[in-house]
Each structure stands twice: as structure tokens, then as C-alpha cells.
Amino acid sequence: MMDAFLNFIIPWTDPKLLMLVALGTFSGIYVGAIPGLSVTMAVSILISFTFSWEVYEALCLMVGIYMGGVYGGSRTAVLLNIPGAPSAIATSFDGYPLAQKGEAGEAIGLSTTMSFVGGFIGIAVLAVAAPMVSEFALRFQPRDYMLLAILGILLVGSLSGDSLVKGIFAGSLGLLIGCVGLDPLTAQERFTFGMIDLWGGISFVAAMIGMFGVAEALIQLRYVDKTAVKQKLTRIVPSLKSVRKYLPLSLQTSSIGVIIGALPGTGGDIAALMAYDHAKRVTKDPKVPFGQGAKEGLVAPETANNAAVGGAFIPMITLGIPGDAVTAIIIGALFVHGLNPGPMLMIEQPQMFWFIVGCLTLANVFMLIFGLTGVRIFTKIVEMPRTVMIPLILMLSIVGAFAVNNSITDVYWMLGFGVLGYFMKLYGYQVGPVILGVILSTLIDENWRRAIISEQESLPKLLGGILTSPLSLVLFLAVVFIFVSQTPLWARFKARRKA
Amino acid sequence: MTRKILGAAVAAVLTATPVLADFPAKDMQGIIMWGAGGGTDVIMRAVTPHAEKAMGAKVVMQNMSGGVGAISVKYTYAQKADGYTLLMGAENPQLYKVMGLGDVDYADFIPISMLARGVPVIVAQSDAPFDNFREMVDYIEANPKTVKFGSTGPGGLPSVVNAMLGSQVNLDVTTVPYNGDGPAMTALQGGAIDVFPVVIGAALDHINAGRMKAIAVVDTEANPALPGVQPIVEDYAEYATYLPWGPFFGIWVKKDTPEEAVTTLQAAYADALDAPEFQAFLDQRGFTPMNIAGDEAQEYLDRWQSVSSWLVYESGLAKHSPEKFDIPRP
Structure with missing residues (x-):
């Protein structure tokens, strides 16, 4: 045990490994910040690249890229309103308004520090309670995933801005877009109109880049001659006092991140959105309303998506079950290096576990260092004149959409969604619920059908199953509570109690 | 005049050098039929680095799962x-x-290499109320209908094994589809x-690790990787007509490739297959190396x-009769 634990400090003391983690984290931040370039892609390219290396060296680089990449997505979300990755969507809701107010530096500083806190909590849970958490995550049945997805759908309520009806419309549009392609369970064609290009569905990253990036650029065109906001650069590193102020919230949102991250089948994107909703629910009197630059709205998703990194490693290391797409590829890498990731890894090679925990911790520290340096230069981006900025956003969007699958079709989709997003924004529809719908569509579709098939297609039996399993019951009650708490009935009830 | 000679000389040099003599002139793209972390994915990622070394070019691999693999096939077929x-x-x-x-x-493809094949095994929850195939059938x-079988969609390995099992015994079970063997x-x-x-x-x-138990090996004999697990023919000799049957893994390029x-x-890829690391990998995972290509693979x-x-x-289970496509009866 002690011998194995000593592996924790190997990446810290070996200069070569230290450098590799630093290099990985640094490049991860930039890979993550560019929409369309994903951590998954970077790590899978690294497998061939690091093939002849020692396994420790390869792992250092991959873990660094993973940690840095998840954080990096927030950078473009705050500065340009284009989330670098789906897990940074929620960051843009309040991060971008902050940048528009001239507080980009502070927003980046806060999101970096909070990513560090979230990342650290995720790693701590991995180190202390990995076997327990993975057994818990395994216990999620199809009906539980279904309830979780319904819980996610209810987030439309907090993402829809002024009009709930418009939010529900946008969310339904997202669910519909997510249904396009071959049926995941039976391979029947759905909404494909006989076109093979539609078999794989509509790339939701392309939709995201279009609806956020291009739509934003088009909106900006309306204000081309307005001068950009001057950025205040008084404070970048948040004070200890404000970190302490957000600590209770970040502990809660990090727990959401760890658990959603540890579930095979859900990842940082859903975790960040749920955390955002949670923050909105528990923050009684935000200094600034949510959606207009509330600090809480930045803290919640950033802690959750970085906590999800540690979470995703939990089932991977203990059972060889990937918590998300990146850990699935890291499993492949371990195979290539002659290791046997699976339920025996923790028993046969406990040193590997502590080595990965050590790498993650180190990468988290580097993320904080690299994240807080150079912020001044980055905030200059927002000060650029719009005539320079708009073409830049468009170019970044096109490159990003192409990079997802090397497909020009995705670029057309992206542009189409951009125009759609522009008109939606113009008429007061939020684009957030659309992306939420696309993300959750497959999850809810597959798991509802698996759940009902498992109960021999009997609805009463499914309900019985939900009411008799403690886990399902808790999720079910959460769904009911969140639904009821958003109805006018509840508001009246609360008002009467106050009076 | 000199110009003409020069031109002819250049032309001669150009035609004398076969255009593809230096294949590969750029990086290649590898389309993996199933998702990251699954059986196909792991084999491809384990063998390809060795082939890259032999060719001196990179193969950028990408997972394209969905439609029981049909999306990847259509995609590759649409390329040059x-x-x-x-x-x-x-x-x-x-x-x-x-x-x-x-x-x-x-x-519609040319086999580059049939890398390996595998033997199916029927696994069950470790506390399932049956320990071998006969007990499972009785249970x-x-x-009826209470036992839940996993599947990976129409045409996936579990669907064929289920069809095989159902051809000899009455299997009234509920089938729940998943997106691959990992999930x-x-x-x-x-x-x-x-x-x-x-x-x-x-x-x-x-x-x-004791996290699930093996009920039977779908083969005519026990497998060295799973000693003590009975082959399915032990209780039901009738299955021997379909066996040996199993999944295989390989690499293809589109027909008419130079x-x-x-x-x-x-x-x-023949070189890559012989790499000791890859052989050890196959052995450890219970796969049988094949290493056949060309006509042998086609057969x-x-x-x-x-x-x-x-x-x-x-x-x-099928939508169409094999006769429609001139697939002969075995």
C-alpha cells in the first residue's frame, strides 16, 4: 500500500514527467479553447504518437491534455460566447455577459480558480472513495438514466430566459434534431429522407458552434460601429474572501460533477448544465441576476466540469469501464502499452492508480498556473474592433466545425444553425435549450425504451420499479419537486406562506 | 530540337516511375466500425502502430459507430x-x-488483413440462479420473459448467438439493446x-475477477482462456452444425484500390500481426490470430x-431471404 502510494509523487519529482504534464496541460488549454478541436481527438492522436514511449510518459501527456482541455473550453466561452467544448456551454451564459461589461479578466480569473477547486475535489473523491463511487454508479438502471435525462430536460426552465414557452419550443427543437439519424437501438432510419449523410445524425458540436459562434457574430454585425468595452484589469486572481464565499456552492456543484462524471454514459456537459441550474436554485439573492453576469453562474459549471474529470476516472481505474469518451481512449492506450485495465488493475497494479492520481493533481496545479498567466493578453481580444472580431469568429467557427469530423457537410450545418440561431436570438428565443435538447435526446430516447422493454412493455411495472428502488425514487421525487417548483401554483403557495 | 529531346526525356522519366511506387505518400485515415474502448477499437489501436512503423506513415484512426457498423461501411465506400x-x-x-x-x-471491399477471430461465451450476472447452459434453459x-438478454442491435454478435440458441431450444426471454459490448x-x-x-x-x-460468470462457451470444445467452462455442445450436440462460429476483426479497402x-x-499489416507485443495481446485476450488476406480471406x-x-x-430475425442476394446455403 505504502509502496504504491509513493507513486503519487513520481510525476512531481521526475523532471521529464513533470515537463510532460506541463506540456500536456498547456496544449490542452489551447486545444480545449478552440471549438471543434476536442480533447477526445487530441488524446486519440496521442496514442499512435506515444506508442513507443514508456507508459508513464504517455499517461502524463494524456492526463495533462485532458485536464487542461476541459478547462480550456471556458476561455472562448467567456471571451467570444463560443464554448470551446460542450462542457463549457453553461459557462458562456454568465461568463460572456461579464466580458461584455469589461470584467473578462475577473471572469477568467474566477473560472480558473474554481476549475482548480472543482478539479481538486474530483481528484480527492477518486483517491479516497473510488471503489465505493463506482459501485454506486453501476447501480444506475436504464430507468434511472431516463429520470436523470428528464431532470435534465427540466433545466429548460432555468435556461429559457424571459419566456418559458419559447424555451420549451427551443428545447423541443433540440430533442427533434437529436432524433435524426439511424435509430440507436434498431438501426431504423429516422428523419433521414434516404440520405446517407444523415445516418450518423446531425453533429451537435457543429450545431453548437453555429448557434453560439456564428449567431453571435451576426448579432454583432448590427452594432459594427459601436466601440468595444474597455476591459478593467484591476483584479484577476480572485481574493481569498470571494473564494471562501463561493466554497459552499462549489462543494455542492463539484459533487454533482463527480457523480455525473462517474456515470458511464453521462459526462461534463450534462454535469455543468445541471450545476448551473442548481446554482440558480440555491442562490437566493445574486448580486447580478443570472444570465447577466452572475458570478455564481460561472462558479457552478466550472467546478462541475472539472470535477467530472476525476469522476470519469473512477469507473475506469476500478473496473475498466470508461466514464466518458476520453477515458475510453485512455483504456485503449493502456492496452497498447501492455497493461490490462479492468477490474484487476487496482489489485494487480495499485501503483498505476496512485500514479494517475498524482498526474491529475499535478495537471490541476499547472492548469491554475497557466490559466492565470497571460490573462491580460487574452482580454485584449474582447477590446478588438468588431470589424476585426466578426471575421475572426466566423473563421474560427468554420475551422472548428470542419475539424470535428473532417466533413464539409458539418460546415454547412454549422452555418445553417448560425442563421437559425441569429433569428432565434432576435425574437427572444434562447439557444441554450436547443443544445440541451440535442445532448439529452439520445440519453432519454435509449433509456426510456430500454427501461420499458425491461419491464415487458408494461407501464405499471415500470412505475412499480421506480417506487421500489430507493435510487429511482429519489430521482423521481427530484423530478416531481423541480417540476412543481416551476409552476405558478408553487409560487402562489410560497407567497402565501411568506405572508 | 534540344527542347523536344528534353521534353521526351522528361516524359520518359515520368512514365517510367509508377505513380504509386511511393505509396503511402501521405497520412491515411482509419475508420473504426465500433465505439472507443470496445473489442474492435482495442484491436485496431493495438495493431496499427506496428503497421505505421512498417509503412513509415501515420494512420489517423477515428471511431464511427452506429447502425451496427453500417455508417462506417457506407462512409468508407463513399471515399476514393x-x-x-x-x-x-x-x-x-x-x-x-x-x-x-x-x-x-x-x-465491395478488398481484405487487407483478417487479423483475428474470437469465440463467443455466454456470461451471466454472478448471482444468477443458474450455472450452466442446461440450467439456464430450464430456468x-x-x-418465461423474465430473464433479460443483452443485445447490440440487429446483426450484432448477440443477435446471431441468440438466433443460434433459439434454433434448438425454446428461449422466451426479453432482449434489451445496447450500443456495443462495453455498455x-x-x-x-x-x-x-x-x-x-x-x-x-x-x-x-x-x-x-468474479464480476460475472461464464455459462457456456459457444464452440465445439472448451477454450484454453476459460478452463472449466463447458462448451455448448456438451449438453446440446445439435449446435455442432453451426460451429465453429464467431466474430472476426480485419482491415479492408474499397474495391478497385490500386x-x-x-x-x-x-x-x-502482415508484419504488424507478427509483432510479439500484438501476439501477446491477442493471446491474453483470448483471440485467435488469423493473418490471412486475399483469396483465402474472401473464402x-x-x-x-x-x-x-x-x-x-x-x-x-432477418428482413430478406439470403436467396435474394444469391447467398448459397451452407
């Missing part, structure tokens, strides 16, 4: 036949025709399904298609 797009797949396309998943299958008979085995460990037929390599570790490219690729593919197509057709 220049040898720069490799299809890294499993057995599934050989059933597309009868399953109604399209007309493109391995007949299912006594409790299905996770569901098995969490209790969402009870039984899952899967290739030995994917389940071996979980069986050894000879030079095919030869280079075949040689590179294997045809036989496999004929056995499996008729099997799924006769069990009522």
Missing part, C-alpha cells in the same frame, strides 16, 4: 478507392443484406440485464456470410 481510407471492422457487414441495412458489405422455461457488460454488472453473449476477449477480465497500395498495406468471408445469413433468416 486510393488506399488512403481503411475500414477497420468486425463481422457485422456480412449480415447487412439480409438484415436490410444496405447493399454494401465486404464483397428460462420455468420463468452491455456495464449493464450486466449493474443488474440491468441478466445474460449477455459476448466474445471471450471482452469479458475475460470480468469473469476472472494493386500497389493493396500490396503495401497487406505487407505492413472465409463467404462461408461466414452463408452460415450466418441462413441462421438469422431461419430464426425469423
Whole structure:
């Protein structure tokens, strides 16, 4: 045990490994910040690249890229309103308004520090309670995933801005877009109109880049001659006092991140959105309303998506079950290096576990260092004149959409969604619920059908199953509570109690 | 005059150098038929680095799962036949025709290398109330519809094994579909399904760790990787007519790819297969190395298609009759 634990400090003391983690984290931040370039892609390219290396060296680089990449997505979300990755969507809701107010530096500083806190909590849970958490995550049945997805759908309520009806419309549009392609369970064609290009569905990253990036650029065109906001650069590193102020919230949102991250089948994107909703629910009197630059709205998703990194490693290391797409590829890498990731890894090679925990911790520290340096230069981006900025956003969007699958079709989709997003924004529809719908569509579709098939297609039996399993019951009650708490009935009830 | 001679000389040099002599001139793209972390994915990622070394070029691999692999097949088929797009797949396309998943299958591709094949094993939850195949059949008979079998979609390995099992005994079970053997085995460990037929390599570790138990090996003899697990023919000799049957993994390029490219690729992957690390990997995961290409591979593919197509057709799973596509009876 002690011998194995000593592996924790190997990446810290070996200069070569230290450098590799630093290099990985640094490049991860930039890979993550560019929409369309994903951590998954970077790590899978690294497998061939690091093939002849020692396994420790390869792992250092991959873990660094993973940690840095998840954080990096927030950078473009705050500065340009284009989330670098789906897990940074929620960051843009309040991060971008902050940048528009001239507080980009502070927003980046806060999101970096909070990513560090979230990342650290995720790693701590991995180190202390990995076997327990993975057994818990395994216990999620199809009906539980279904309830979780319904819980996610209810987030439309907090993402829809002024009009709930418009939010529900946008969310339904997202669910519909997510249904396009071959049926995941039976391979029947759905909404494909006989076109093979539609078999794989509509790339939701392309939709995201279009609806956020291009739509934003088009909106900006309306204000081309307005001068950009001057950025205040008084404070970048948040004070200890404000970190302490957000600590209770970040502990809660990090727990959401760890658990959603540890579930095979859900990842940082859903975790960040749920955390955002949670923050909105528990923050009684935000200094600034949510959606207009509330600090809480930045803290919640950033802690959750970085906590999800540690979470995703939990089932991977203990059972060889990937918590998300990146850990699935890291499993492949371990195979290539002659290791046997699976339920025996923790028993046969406990040193590997502590080595990965050590790498993650180190990468988290580097993320904080690299994240807080150079912020001044980055905030200059927002000060650029719009005539320079708009073409830049468009170019970044096109490159990003192409990079997802090397497909020009995705670029057309992206542009189409951009125009759609522009008109939606113009008429007061939020684009957030659309992306939420696309993300959750497959999850809810597959798991509802698996759940009902498992109960021999009997609805009463499914309900019985939900009411008799403690886990399902808790999720079910959460769904009911969140639904009821958003109805006018509840508001009246609360008002009467106050009076 | 001198100019003309010069021109002729240049032309001669140009035509004398076969255009593809230096294949590969750029990086290649490898399309993996199933998702990251699954059986196909792991094999392809383990073998390809060795082939890259032999060719001196990179193969950028990408997972393109969905539609029981049909999306990756259609995609590769839509690319140029220049040898720069490799299809890294499993057995599934050989059933597309009868399953109604399209007309493109391995007949439209040239086998670069058939890397390995596997033997299916039926695994069950470790606390399932049966320990061998006969007990399982009896239990299912006594409790119709309550036992949940995992599947990976029409034409996936579990669907064929289920068809095979159902051809001899009455299996009244509920089938729950998943997106690959990884997610299905996770569901098995969490209790969402009870039984899952899967290739030995994917389940071996979980069986050894006691997280699931092996009910029977779908083969004519016991497997060295799983000593003590009875072959399915022990209780039901009738299954011998379908066996040996199992999934296989290989690499293909589109038909009409230039000879030079095919030869280079075949040689590179043949070398890669012999790499001791890869052989050890296959051995450890319970896969049988094949290392066949060209006509030999085609023969294997045809036989496999004929056995499996008729099997799924006769069990009522298929949409079309194999006769429609001139697939001969085995």
C-alpha cells in the first residue's frame, strides 16, 4: 500500500514527467479553447504518437491534455460566447455577459480558480472513495438514466430566459434534431429522407458552434460601429474572501460533477448544465441576476466540469469501464502499452492508480498556473474592433466545425444553425435549450425504451420499479419537486406562506 | 530540337516511375466500425502502430459507430478507392443484406488483413440462479420473459448467438439493446440485464475477477482462456452444425484500390500481426490470430456470410431471404 502510494509523487519529482504534464496541460488549454478541436481527438492522436514511449510518459501527456482541455473550453466561452467544448456551454451564459461589461479578466480569473477547486475535489473523491463511487454508479438502471435525462430536460426552465414557452419550443427543437439519424437501438432510419449523410445524425458540436459562434457574430454585425468595452484589469486572481464565499456552492456543484462524471454514459456537459441550474436554485439573492453576469453562474459549471474529470476516472481505474469518451481512449492506450485495465488493475497494479492520481493533481496545479498567466493578453481580444472580431469568429467557427469530423457537410450545418440561431436570438428565443435538447435526446430516447422493454412493455411495472428502488425514487421525487417548483401554483403557495 | 529531346526525356522519366511506387505518400485515415474502448477499437489501436512503423506513415484512426457498423461501411465506400481510407471492422457487414441495412458489405471491399477471430461465451450476472447452459434453459422455461438478454442491435454478435440458441431450444426471454459490448457488460454488472453473449476477449477480465460468470462457451470444445467452462455442445450436440462460429476483426479497402497500395498495406499489416507485443495481446485476450488476406480471406468471408445469413433468416430475425442476394446455403 505504502509502496504504491509513493507513486503519487513520481510525476512531481521526475523532471521529464513533470515537463510532460506541463506540456500536456498547456496544449490542452489551447486545444480545449478552440471549438471543434476536442480533447477526445487530441488524446486519440496521442496514442499512435506515444506508442513507443514508456507508459508513464504517455499517461502524463494524456492526463495533462485532458485536464487542461476541459478547462480550456471556458476561455472562448467567456471571451467570444463560443464554448470551446460542450462542457463549457453553461459557462458562456454568465461568463460572456461579464466580458461584455469589461470584467473578462475577473471572469477568467474566477473560472480558473474554481476549475482548480472543482478539479481538486474530483481528484480527492477518486483517491479516497473510488471503489465505493463506482459501485454506486453501476447501480444506475436504464430507468434511472431516463429520470436523470428528464431532470435534465427540466433545466429548460432555468435556461429559457424571459419566456418559458419559447424555451420549451427551443428545447423541443433540440430533442427533434437529436432524433435524426439511424435509430440507436434498431438501426431504423429516422428523419433521414434516404440520405446517407444523415445516418450518423446531425453533429451537435457543429450545431453548437453555429448557434453560439456564428449567431453571435451576426448579432454583432448590427452594432459594427459601436466601440468595444474597455476591459478593467484591476483584479484577476480572485481574493481569498470571494473564494471562501463561493466554497459552499462549489462543494455542492463539484459533487454533482463527480457523480455525473462517474456515470458511464453521462459526462461534463450534462454535469455543468445541471450545476448551473442548481446554482440558480440555491442562490437566493445574486448580486447580478443570472444570465447577466452572475458570478455564481460561472462558479457552478466550472467546478462541475472539472470535477467530472476525476469522476470519469473512477469507473475506469476500478473496473475498466470508461466514464466518458476520453477515458475510453485512455483504456485503449493502456492496452497498447501492455497493461490490462479492468477490474484487476487496482489489485494487480495499485501503483498505476496512485500514479494517475498524482498526474491529475499535478495537471490541476499547472492548469491554475497557466490559466492565470497571460490573462491580460487574452482580454485584449474582447477590446478588438468588431470589424476585426466578426471575421475572426466566423473563421474560427468554420475551422472548428470542419475539424470535428473532417466533413464539409458539418460546415454547412454549422452555418445553417448560425442563421437559425441569429433569428432565434432576435425574437427572444434562447439557444441554450436547443443544445440541451440535442445532448439529452439520445440519453432519454435509449433509456426510456430500454427501461420499458425491461419491464415487458408494461407501464405499471415500470412505475412499480421506480417506487421500489430507493435510487429511482429519489430521482423521481427530484423530478416531481423541480417540476412543481416551476409552476405558478408553487409560487402562489410560497407567497402565501411568506405572508 | 534540344527542347523536344528534353521534353521526351522528361516524359520518359515520368512514365517510367509508377505513380504509386511511393505509396503511402501521405497520412491515411482509419475508420473504426465500433465505439472507443470496445473489442474492435482495442484491436485496431493495438495493431496499427506496428503497421505505421512498417509503412513509415501515420494512420489517423477515428471511431464511427452506429447502425451496427453500417455508417462506417457506407462512409468508407463513399471515399476514393486510393488506399488512403481503411475500414477497420468486425463481422457485422456480412449480415447487412439480409438484415436490410444496405447493399454494401465486404464483397465491395478488398481484405487487407483478417487479423483475428474470437469465440463467443455466454456470461451471466454472478448471482444468477443458474450455472450452466442446461440450467439456464430450464430456468428460462420455468420463468418465461423474465430473464433479460443483452443485445447490440440487429446483426450484432448477440443477435446471431441468440438466433443460434433459439434454433434448438425454446428461449422466451426479453432482449434489451445496447450500443456495443462495453455498455452491455456495464449493464450486466449493474443488474440491468441478466445474460449477455459476448466474445471471450471482452469479458475475460470480468469473469476472472468474479464480476460475472461464464455459462457456456459457444464452440465445439472448451477454450484454453476459460478452463472449466463447458462448451455448448456438451449438453446440446445439435449446435455442432453451426460451429465453429464467431466474430472476426480485419482491415479492408474499397474495391478497385490500386494493386500497389493493396500490396503495401497487406505487407505492413502482415508484419504488424507478427509483432510479439500484438501476439501477446491477442493471446491474453483470448483471440485467435488469423493473418490471412486475399483469396483465402474472401473464402472465409463467404462461408461466414452463408452460415450466418441462413441462421438469422431461419430464426425469423432477418428482413430478406439470403436467396435474394444469391447467398448459397451452407
